[in-house]
Amino acid sequence: MVNDLQEHNFRYQQAYSNRGFLLAVAYLSLMVIGCSQKTAVNPPANSNSASQVVSNNQNSEKNNVVRLGYQKGGIIPISRQRGDLEKQLTAQKIKVEWTGPFDRCATLLAALNGNRADIGGCGDIPTISGIASGQPLCIGSVQRPKADSLGSAILVRGDSHIRKPADLIGKKVAVNQGGAGEYLLLKVLEKENIPKDKVQRVYLSPNDAAPALYQGSVDGWAVWEPYISIAELEHKARRITTTHPAPTYGVMVVRGDAAKDHPVAIKSALTALSQDGEWLNQHTDAAADFMVKELKVSEAVAKQATKNRGPESYVFPDANDIAKLQKTADWLLEQKILPKRVDIAASVCPLGTTATR
Structure with missing residues (x-):
């Protein structure tokens, strides 16, 4: 991800003379633990071989x-x-x-x-x-x-004429396929009684969606923090949704x-x-x-x-x-x-x- 952030920043510096865009993913991560196991000391003569004792020690350490x-x-x-x-x-x-x-x-x-x-x-x-x-x-x-969380939003460019979800009809919105961005967009459209086929979903990772928005390849971007704050504070993007209709x-x-x-x-x-x-x-x-x-x-x-x-x-x-x-x-x-x-x-x-x- 560090490389992705650097690559992303470099791309922005090429496309703009302002500050580079830094990414982070709102982010899952996971652990495997095992219970402690005691190994035999001075095993009896009829016990398993020494090699198995070593194997047990290694399994205990791994677990x-x-x-x-x-x-x-x-x-x-x-x-x-x-x-x-x-x-x-x-x-x-x-x-x-x-x-x-x-x-x-x-x-x-x-x-x-x-x-x-x-x-x-x-x-x-x-x-x-x-x-x-x-x-x-x-x-x-x-x-x-949290119903009042501002941790996700649909963003548009600061100079966009789009002011509300209904203005997205006939427009392109970047989302991550099968993820939080696509879910947010579909839920917003559902709440506003807008048929989902009236808004084109463009499947992009956040690393690609941000420059697509700023360069005008898409009209909106359904995303989460800290992408929202980066886009608002460093690239003058604007949110057209506040709270999530289905947090x-x-x-x-x-x-x-x-x-x-x-x-x-x-x-x-x-x-x-x-x-x-x-x-x-x-x-x-x-x-x-x-x-x-x-x-x-x-x-x-x-x-x-x-x-x-x-x-x-x-x-x-x-x-x-x-x-x-x-x-x-x-x-x-x-x-x-x-x-x-x-x-x-x-x-x-x-x-x-x-x-x-």
Whole structure:
């Protein structure tokens, strides 16, 4: 992602004489942990061979490692900077490894699917899409949606004549396919009673959508923070939506085998991430400082993005969360965004958890 940000910035500097565009992905990342195992000392003569004892030692060491996959942005890279999570898990004899950064949820989920990470933070839409495609993932903890959040928006250029969603009829809007951007656009059109085929969706990654908007290749862009604040403060873009008509969940996604084989360790890691989030909620200036360091954005962008996103509170999903996520999954199926129905209750990690608050 660092390379993507640099490449993106270089492209902007070529197209404009103003400041470069820096990207970050709003970001999923994930860990695999195993329970501690004691190995035999001075095994009896009729025990397994010494080579098997060595193998057991190696398995024990491997099972005590948690791999946290991260994008640029979100709670996981902040936890990496802060250091408390690693200390807490080390005290429980769990070694933490960090893998990333990944450029977007799709590549992070692919890392989970390929056993290169165990826990990672994504949005609910790409998570549900990943599960529907057959990836062995489960939902560990969730960040509940906030109705008044300004963390997502449809943006237009500052000099655009587009002022409201109805003005998008006959226009092109950049979205990430099967992700939060496409979901936002479709929900806005639904709320405004605008047939979805009246607005052309152009499938672009955020890295490509921003220059497409600024150069006039598309008329709008459905996106999230911190892209919104970068676009508004550094490129004079303007939002035509305020709050989300169907706010989305954040999700800590877990590799299915890790959750099944090492539920206690996975739960410990998710709990530590939640505690880091609660600390940041009480120290918003620190949260903005972490964003400046992680994303290399300006202090103004970091402060606005932090305020727009709101609290970083993760909890274990309860029955109400499951019902709301199921409603989202069923709607995605109706819109033919998913290839098949996803059973959310069956997709929650088997950690024996209940909501933390």
